[in-house]
Amino acid sequence: MGFVEWFSLILKHAVMARIFTTSFEFNHQRYDAIVTVITNNQQLSFNVKLLDADLHQLFPDGEITYTGTDGFETLEAINNTLAQSLVRRVRAAINEHLITSQ
């Protein structure tokens, strides 16, 4: 799902949405990302926009979207191991921003 579709989804449904910036290290380089988190019926959905064009070969348009009830669920298998590695880095950076409740 691209950002435009993602954005329409937010506008059409009464859900809570927050955005934040984060950065992470991948292949010895520092990268920036913008994360949109949507809360809908206690389910968290994440859309990650990778700003640096050299990562866009791993993810078309530099976008990663995933959903989870707590944001920490294992992603569905991705065949490209480099992409998997990138996702792990991105998710670790995102998780630092999340407030977890007991």
Add this chain to the structure above:
Amino acid sequence: MSNYFLYAEDDRDDIDILQEMMRKHQYPKRLISVSNGYLLLQYLQQIKRGDAYPCLIILEAKLPRLNGMETLQLLKTDDLYRLIPVIVFSTRLCTADKLLCEELGAEIVEKPTTYSTWQNVLSQFYTYSDD
């Protein structure tokens, strides 16, 4: 009420002009500038709970890294930022950008190039403040 405008602009001259205009007309607002949309989001993110958000965000449409229209979409996605008024500066007004701004409740204006057009735009900014 917040006492500042937040301006995303990569052209230092334009920032200086706006600052100078505000000083000259003794407008009681501060101007805080950042050079792209990503830095604008970072700036908003570091504002602590209880501190004021800007009374107006001004976005140059063409910015490096994250342009004005992309930034606008993100701002209007966020539950905390979506109520902050936004004006987009564009050197060339295109229909698609106009429609998007209209849909998102933002204004799009042609970027001023003369003293009098800067004055007009500046008075427009002040309709967003409580002064």
